[in-house]
Amino acid sequence: MRAFIFPGQGSQAVGMGKALAEASPAARAVFEEVDEALGQKLSALMAEGPQEELTLTTNAQPAIMANAIATLRASGIDLAAKADFVAGHSLGEYSALCGAGAFDLATTARLLKLRGQAMQEAVPVGEGAMAALLGADLALAQAIADAAAEGEVCTVANDNDPSQVVISGHRGAVERALGIAKEKGAKRAVLLPVSAPFHCPLMQPAADRMAQALGDVAIAAPAVPVYANVTAAPVSDPAEIRRLLVEQVTGMVRWRESVAAMAAAGVTHFVELGGKVLGPMVKRIAPDVTVTSVITMDDIDALVGEI
Template sequence: MTAAFTFPGQGSQAVGMGKALADAFPAARAVFDEVDAALGEKLTAIIWDGPAETLQLTENAQPALMAVSLATLRVLESEAGVSVARDAAFVAGHSLGEYSALAAAGALSISDTARLLRTRGRAMQKAVPVGVGAMAALLGLDYDTAVAIAAEAAQGQVCGAANDNGGGQVVVSGNTEAVDRAVEIAKGRGAKRAMLLPVSAPFHCALMQPAADAMAEALAGVTINAPLVPLVANVLAAPIISPDEIRRRLVEQVTGTVRWRESVTFMAGQGVKLFVEIGAGKVLSGLVRRIADGAIGTAVGSPNDIAGVKDAIAAARAG
């Protein structure tokens, strides 16, 4: 049985995440200390003590989620003998989780990743004035239908598929009026539910081009190494290892669709049966089980999860 390591995206954050790991394991604490030093501030105080509305700010949530994922991975390495190079056929992450995946696979340093995500969060927030853009979840429709609805709703504005999450869940993003139209059209096309999401900006659509430009500049200034194992890129749903291509696809990702359903389908088609979600929450584990028949999705983000995930990875290693 083959394993893949996956890393969660924005929305999985919660005040207090990662604190039990940091309290119990020096390897986890070291990651949080490194992130604080890289940012020149105590992000850990916000992660562990809140308030929630401050943690939810995009510029904080993105590096915070990465910090929890990498702290969790370091504990898996030190306490469970887990090795990305040996135990993972692929790494993949949902949106910002792609940066966590690259740090986990040694393509980016933790310090550079923290600074990149702080830049990314600020740039995505600034790209579109509040109220101009929106996102909505269309549930119970396949991807092609959702894309057609978004195209019909655009009417000269921006409206497109931002996330193809799988399990009949597609998120559309764009100008507020166009997204409102998409919600109404979807309700008439048999969607189980169609609802606006409580987000601060319209991520993963053409309105994010200023943020993509900012990330192109930021990424040009950091060292990217070939990852220990291939990254299944959001915008391709296919594996990449070239540092130059990684840099290019991370820029494209800001305005492009997160092709999560296809990414999981690809990995399952390559023999992956165990998907280990590393970090906060269990969103990706739930999606995996709805996308790939027979796949095992397991999440690790607290000390209580370590033993079970160690056993699951050992079983995968043994085949």
């Protein structure tokens, strides 16, 4: 069995998609459609930078999605025929839903643009923070977050793999967690260079905006079951997809559990489209599976030949 997975924030880089667009008319059409849907030359920003502007969450979210879908379209692979499941990390869940036909491309781009804006505006710059706890599992990370909160928000945002968990919340609480993490035995604790505290209760204003936006768009049943971030379980019902995407804004990304559940369901091959961040996580969660990261045209050709 095979699962196609889609990366989240942090996968952006200046130059992304440029070679794909030059080599593949299908990829180029994706970037052109996204540019038109957003009314901005996002493809030029992706190709040429500057990095600081590309990294802004309102640009990074649709850019990472566009790159992943361009990679998929350049391959010509039909997910309904070749995938048993799809999943994506945070914003990557939208890419997965687009790839599986639940959203059309233009709708996905507009939703992610809004999601990026809403998440950025939910908390004033400087009031929130996120930190990666390395060498910490979920239980230890939760204990660290609880100890650091002291009446403020501090909670687990991403359960990425058995040795990497991300916490999110008020800046003061997250900074306290850095010291507590060392005391409680985490190998390292590092602040992340993000502009807002994603996937925590402080994102509720963004969740409210996404609830309104998602209520106004059509969602089709995906051609392939999608493992949802907040349940680590497959979902196909459009109403449930809508509800879970709203919950995802404030909820924990249960990536470790999602990958483990797909492996337990029989997935032996994970294909990451448009990035190479998720692959190492997958191998730490399920060491016996095969992981293929697909970024270049050579990668695409190799994958098509293989499946």
